[in-house]
Amino acid sequence: MPRLALPSINPDRCTGCGRCVAACPEHVLWLQAEKANGMGDKHAVLHDVPGCTGCAKCVLVCPFDAIDMVRVPPSP
Numbered sequence: 001m002p003r004l005a006l007p008s009i010n011p012d013r014c015t016g017c018g019r020c021v022a023a024c025p026e027h028v029l030w031l032q033a034e035k036a037n038g039m040g041d042k043h044a045v046l047h048d049v050p051g052c053t054g055c056a057k058c059v060l061v062c063p064f065d066a067i068d069m070v071r072v073p074p075s076p
């Protein structure tokens with residue numbers, strides 16, 4: 001089935017709670033620190049875009065409404 005949308009994570013709303021990371025069946029989300037040395041707040045990041053199926057389970061579990069599904073153009 002073609003993927004219709006990808007999650008977009010709003011770093012201003014994301015608290016780094018990790019629920020989306022745990023809920024993602026494809027393991028394509030991880031928590032990333034703001035600073036390169038690993039310090040600073042952590043936010044969820046989609047690190048493997050091709051691996052995301054667009055299932056939106058991450059959106060459903062986020063308690064802070066920090067993830068939106070954004071439509072992507074169909075592949076040629």
Ligand code: SF4
Pocket residue numbers: 006007023024025026027028029046051052053054055056057058059
């Ligand atoms: S849409 Fe599904 S596969 Fe993609 S990051 Fe969210 S939970 Fe994982």
Ligand code: SF4
Pocket residue numbers: 009013014015016017018019020021043044061062063064065066067
């Ligand atoms: S569930 Fe929401 S608040 Fe928690 S890490 Fe994921 S995007 Fe951030």
